[in-house]
Amino acid sequence: MKILYGVQGTGNGHLSRCHTLAQSLTKHRNVEIDYLISGRQPSGLFDMEVFGDYQWRQGLSFVTERGRLRRRKTLLNNHWRQFWQDVKNLPVTDYDLVITDYEPVTAWAAKKQGVRCVGLGRQYAFHEPDLFKRLSWWQKQLISSFAPCSEPVGMHWLASGNAIPPVVRQEENACVGLMQRVVVYLPFEDPRDIIDQLQPLDNYEFSLFHPKVERKSLGHIECYPPSRTEFAQHFSKASAILSNAGFETSCEAL
Structure with a gap:
């Protein structure tokens, strides 16, 4: 075929x-x-x-x-x-x-x-x-x-007519989420606005992935350009994710 x-x-x-x-x-x-x-x-x-x-x-x-x-x-x-x-x-x-x-x-x-x-x-x-x-x-x-x-x-959360369950990566993940580590993925927001909002929250460590940032460290905020491998690595070690209301990221988090 x-x-x-x-x-x-x-x-x-x-x-x-x-x-x-x-x-x-x-x-x-x-x-x-x-x-x-x-x-x-x-x-x-x-x-x-x-x-x-x-x-x-x-x-x-x-x-x-x-x-x-x-x-x-x-x-x-x-x-x-x-x-x-x-x-x-x-x-x-x-x-x-x-x-x-x-x-x-x-x-x-x-x-x-x-x-x-x-x-x-x-x-x-x-x-x-x-x-x-x-x-x-x-x-x-x-x-x-x-x-x-x-x-x-x-693809839907629950069985519904012709809908099937979500498709997500099936990778081995033995990592335990670090309580203070949060992955931030808000690609449609202005990264300057995101950083301004996260800056006061210095009791957390943020991994910010965004198509308009370069790799740099801002104290408790680590910035990364898009990378499927690196995103998955940080995802597996985080205790929370902050993202838009997309379907795929939410499925992988659950």
Whole structure:
């Protein structure tokens, strides 16, 4: 079987989940998988070896400011002409199956060219009627249209319709959390604001991971650029994590 796997590159949750899945999928010798990443510039991607010679497209992404989604700027700042050109030119008929983790180029190309497409990820859990009816009008449009698929397989905390449990790393972890160590992962916030808020809390030791910081020490605050390996190491030794309300990080913490 030949599969095209589209991964949304905005944030690290989608990439982290697909990184874990890609490691498992390499064990299946009768499956050939090509990966396509979009939603983030290539210079901002890291630890991508598991995806092999992956493809990249501009795709679509979200504009956030101070932790809030900006709808107008999201609509105006995306390169819509380039997006539809990429959708038109992507030869998904070369594949038996398309899998999309909320990645819109592969999803729309499959829809336009009539190729079977499985939507695998947190957002697809909201296709379940009980969850979908709780969304606002804007959220319903986003879930239905951003990265459409023919077969949604969502991930949810509890068993619900076609939803499956979360996918997280299965690494050996014999470390005991250090009571004063807190991992901070707030990639959509201004790192200066985060540091200002953490500075007075000198009875804790913070490991701050952020795409806009370099490796440096600020007393009880240690700053790190994104690193899947280093983040996991600090994660395993912490007693708490401070993060946005993303799905993947919360699952790994639990």
